[in-house]
Amino acid sequence: xxxxxxxxxxxxxxxxxxxxxxxxxxxxxxxxxxxxxxxxxxxxxxxxxxxxxxxxxxxxxxxxxxxxxxxxxxxxxxxxxxxxxxxxxxxxxxxxxxxxxxxxxxxxxxxxxxxxxxxxxxxxxxxxxxxxxxxxxxxxxxxxxxxxxxxxxxxxxxxxxxxxxxxxxxxxxxxxxxxxxxxxxxxxxxxxxxxxxxxxxxxxxxxxxxxxxxxxxxxxxxxxxxxxxxxxxxxxxxxxxxxxxxxxxxxxxxxxxxxxxxxxxxxxxxxxxxxxxxxxxxxxxxxxxxxxxxxxxxxxxxxxxxxxxxxxxxxxxxxxxxxxxxxxxxxxxxxxxxxxxxxxxxxxxxxxxxxxxxxxxxxxxxxxxxxxxxxxxxxxxxxxxxxxxxxxxxxxxxxxxxxxxxxxxxxxxxxxxxxxx
Amino acid sequence: xxxxxxxxxxxxxxxxxxxxxxxxxxxxxxxxxxxxxxxxxxxxxxxxxxxxxxxxxxxxxxxxxxxxxxxxxxxxxxxxxxxxxxxxxxxxxxxxxxxxxxxxxxxxxxxxxxxxxxxxxxxxxxxxxxxxxxxxxxxxxxxxxxxxxxxxxxxxxxxxxxxxxxxxxxxxxxxxxxxxxxxxxxxxxxxxxxxxxxxxxxxxxxxxxxxxxxxxxxxxxxxxxxxxxxxxxxxxxxxxxxxxxxxxxxxxxxxxxxxxxxxxxxxxxxxxxxxxxxxxxxxxxxxxxxxxxxxxxxxxxxxxxxxxxxxxxxxxxxxxxxxxxxxxxxxxxxxxxxxxxxxxxxxxxxxxxxxxxxxxxxxxxxxxxxxxxxxxxxxxxxxxxxxxxxxxxxxxxxxxxxxxxxxxxxxxxxxxxxxxx
Numbered sequence: 001x002x003x004x005x006x007x008x009x010x011x012x013x014x015x016x017x018x019x020x021x022x023x024x025x026x027x028x029x030x031x032x033x034x035x036x037x038x039x040x041x042x043x044x045x046x047x048x049x050x051x052x053x054x055x056x057x058x059x060x061x062x063x064x065x066x067x068x069x070x071x072x073x074x075x076x077x078x079x080x081x082x083x084x085x086x087x088x089x090x091x092x093x094x095x096x097x098x099x100x101x102x103x104x105x106x107x108x109x110x111x112x113x114x115x116x117x118x119x120x121x122x123x124x125x126x127x128x129x130x131x132x133x134x135x136x137x138x139x140x141x142x143x144x145x146x147x148x149x150x151x152x153x154x155x156x157x158x159x160x161x162x163x164x165x166x167x168x169x170x171x172x173x174x175x176x177x178x179x180x181x182x183x184x185x186x187x188x189x190x191x192x193x194x195x196x197x198x199x200x201x202x203x204x205x206x207x208x209x210x211x212x213x214x215x216x217x218x219x220x221x222x223x224x225x226x227x228x229x230x231x232x233x234x235x236x237x238x239x240x241x242x243x244x245x246x247x248x249x250x251x252x253x254x255x256x257x258x259x260x261x262x263x264x265x266x267x268x269x270x271x272x273x274x275x276x277x278x279x280x281x282x283x284x285x286x287x288x289x290x291x292x293x294x295x296x297x298x299x300x301x302x303x304x305x306x307x308x309x310x311x312x313x314x315x316x317x318x319x320x321x322x323x324x325x326x327x328x329x330x331x332x333x334x335x336x337x338x339x340x341x342x343x344x345x346x347x348x349x350x351x352x353x354x355x356x357x358x359x360x361x362x363x364x365x366x367x368x369x370x371x372x373x374x375x376x377x378x379x380x381x382x383x384x385x386x387x388x389x390x391x392x393x394x395x396x397x398x399x400x401x402x403x404x405x406x407x408x409x410x411x412x413x414x415x416x417x418x419x420x421x
Numbered sequence: 422x423x424x425x426x427x428x429x430x431x432x433x434x435x436x437x438x439x440x441x442x443x444x445x446x447x448x449x450x451x452x453x454x455x456x457x458x459x460x461x462x463x464x465x466x467x468x469x470x471x472x473x474x475x476x477x478x479x480x481x482x483x484x485x486x487x488x489x490x491x492x493x494x495x496x497x498x499x500x501x502x503x504x505x506x507x508x509x510x511x512x513x514x515x516x517x518x519x520x521x522x523x524x525x526x527x528x529x530x531x532x533x534x535x536x537x538x539x540x541x542x543x544x545x546x547x548x549x550x551x552x553x554x555x556x557x558x559x560x561x562x563x564x565x566x567x568x569x570x571x572x573x574x575x576x577x578x579x580x581x582x583x584x585x586x587x588x589x590x591x592x593x594x595x596x597x598x599x600x601x602x603x604x605x606x607x608x609x610x611x612x613x614x615x616x617x618x619x620x621x622x623x624x625x626x627x628x629x630x631x632x633x634x635x636x637x638x639x640x641x642x643x644x645x646x647x648x649x650x651x652x653x654x655x656x657x658x659x660x661x662x663x664x665x666x667x668x669x670x671x672x673x674x675x676x677x678x679x680x681x682x683x684x685x686x687x688x689x690x691x692x693x694x695x696x697x698x699x700x701x702x703x704x705x706x707x708x709x710x711x712x713x714x715x716x717x718x719x720x721x722x723x724x725x726x727x728x729x730x731x732x733x734x735x736x737x738x739x740x741x742x743x744x745x746x747x748x749x750x751x752x753x754x755x756x757x758x759x760x761x762x763x764x765x766x767x768x769x770x771x772x773x774x775x776x777x778x779x780x781x782x783x784x785x786x787x788x789x790x791x792x793x794x795x796x797x798x799x800x801x802x803x804x805x806x807x808x809x810x811x812x813x814x815x816x817x818x819x820x821x822x823x824x825x826x827x828x829x830x831x832x833x834x835x836x837x838x839x840x841x842x
Contacts, residue, residue: 005506006488011507033775037438039433039434040432040433040441042430061489067484073427075465095796119465237769348660356456
């Protein structure tokens with residue numbers, strides 16, 4: 001019996017890993033450009049940490065068990081409770097606003113399907129201790145720039161923007177109490193998929209009509225002056241074209257307290273690439289009132305981002321050329337086994353120069369060594385043979401050849417590589 | 422009630438994360454210089470995968486539970502079984518030797534103590550499909566180079582080398598059957614800590630005397646010709662001084678089939694930094710005979726490596742200067758709030774040039790903005806004020822100041838940074 005990996009989990013063979021590394025380092029470098037600092041927490045947390053956030057009822061899709069110390073524990077399903085725990089424990093140590101990010105794995109025991117796995121990775125970016133729309137704009141700009149870095153443009157994706165407060169005000173004016181907001185939004189969420197009669201019937205219990213809802217949803221943007229401070233910030237950054245106000249974005253609105261956004265693939269609108277918003281009460285809830293900090297943030301998942309990048313020719317080509325930057329640089333071919341000691345010394349020196357270098361561990365025919373060099377996409381083959389202490393340097397791309405003293409090889413290769421860039 | 426993190430687990434605040442990132446990227450870059458390719462697997466695996474390796478009895482310190490699909494699962498305690506599963510599933514897709522590495526987290530439910538945590542990270546490097554001492558040397562050289570990269574030298578650490586086959590041959594000659602090797606080695610492992618009488622009594626049941634064991638252990642290296650092919654390879658690489666043959670290294674000898682090594686901190690010999698060896702039968706055992714590949718590898722843990730690097734002044738200083746390379750590059754100070762739109766445009770352009778840039782989200786006094794720039798260790802402050810479209814560039818280290826057109830800023834900063842390197 002061959003043991004399989006668990007359903008909903010992924011193996012990352014080197015080709016798969018190259019994608020993961022590409023996406024993770026794109027996220028990390030962009031976050032650092034925005035002056036966010038990286039943090040992380042444990043993969044396993046007390047179940048209580050998640051109980052606080054969701055109130056009395058825990059999510060059903062937790063990987064939850066009792067550990068050997070009889071503790072009720074969970075594989076983390078999301079980052080925000082851990083972030084709240086970290087900040088609550090040492091809040092005074094950090095200047096505000098706190099701009100932090102993490103790239104981490106999460107676990108959800110749900111039915112695996114396209115774009116949804118049981119173990120997945122996300123970048124999570126948050127600004128704590130700053131309640132202004134300038135912070136909201138900084139986060140949206142960061143999310144946009146993370147996608148642009150991979151070559152995506154405003155023809156590939158866009159941001160749908162909403163604000164919980166607008167719905168609250170509207171429903172207030174219709175006499176719907178605040179604690180029923182979530183129920184109304186769940187109906188709105190399905191408005192395009194359910195029959196009009198069904199929706200109408202459901203809305204009726206809140207004293208609402210489908211016509212009222214439609215009128216609210218179709219307000220012209222110009223009238224939604226609430227968004228102006230945020231949209232202005234984005235205009236100043238040259239990002240206004242990426243963003244559309246859309247009052248139908250209701251996912252997570254009960255959790256958030258202010259602006260909320262989701263980023264969608266323009267080709268397949270069902271595919272959400274990232275989402276977030278303002279959650280000013282959550283840190284206080286999770287820390288049991290110990291710390292009260294304004295907060296906003298977003299998460300972006302690796303699964304949908306990679307699907308999109310791999311499906312578009314321009315972003316796929318860009319990723320592949322990034323993979324190539326990791327290929328082998330030098331293959332040291334041993335043409336004469338008597339010179340293996342010299343060849344190994346050379347390999348060691350080149351590696352100490354931070355070059356990526358390989359060679360045949362066992363005596364191997366020279367022709368075969370060249371094949372191995374090409375299979376590894378090496379840039380150069382260096383032949384150690386009778387001419388030692390001279391070596392032949394072959395540029396594998398154009399098969400041009402130079403003979404130089406082995407001592408001069410590191411300098412020669414470094415400058416030849418720069419010239420090829 | 423404040424929720425705590427679980428005992429034996431770590432939080433990585435940004436200062437802690439900087440260490441983790443430093444160690445992980447040192448490992449990764451060194452592994453790539455040795456032409457190893459990165460892979461990874463799931464954090465959760467079927468418990469069966471670990472049952473195969475250890476024979477009938479499972480380790481007790483597994484984080485093991487039954488998932489919602491009624492599967493017996495484990496948080497991975499080590500990488501090798503996952504590696505064996507990956508390779509067994511697609512063995513023909515890869516040229517031999519396979520040189521792979523991973524940097525990953527593992528879980529062990531044991532009593533937390535100095536240097537031992539319940540969640541820890543390791544780099545694991547393996548060569549599959551190559552049984553020669555050249556592969557063993559490539560692995561030892563990689564482990565050494567990973568530590569040298571952090572500034573450690575042969576006065577800080579050394580490699581203790583042993584080989585299971587020597588013990589087998591010795592015990593064979595004394596009539597001890599192979600399947601009792603592990604028991605004898607367990608006695609040898611405690612020889613310096615137990616009373617002579619106790620050891621003598623235990624050895625007697627195997628027909629051995631303490632004198633015989635001591636004679637075996639103290640053979641001069643010159644007589645141990647079995648190590649010559651491996652030591653010769655290391656000599657060619659200039660690494661012979663890092664390695665000592667030591668027949669008392671018996672940890673894991675029942676698991677390995679050939680050479681075995683451990684790397685120790687010279688100051689505190691109890692502290693093992695890395696360990697590994699040859700395990701030619703394991704892939705076949707785990708894959709139930711589906712794939713039979715020679716294999717050798719090692720693991721190096723983050724906990725002991727970081728402890729050592731932080732405790733030595735020269736490696737600590739080197740780490741800290743690497744952290745500094747991640748500091749903020751540019752702080753854009755807004756001297757006139759009317760120019761906030763221009764300042765935000767400038768921030769956006771600088772970030773698009775891959776610079777790390779921050780600014781005050783809210784109107785802030787200029788003096789305070791400079792304080793924030795310094796607190797973030799920024800290299801430059803750029804002041805957007807009345808002189809716009811000229812800006813003032815201040816080098817924070819020496820407080821020198823230049824006025825230049827904003828358009829020329831990206832080029833100016835890039836060349837000023839190069840000059841400062």
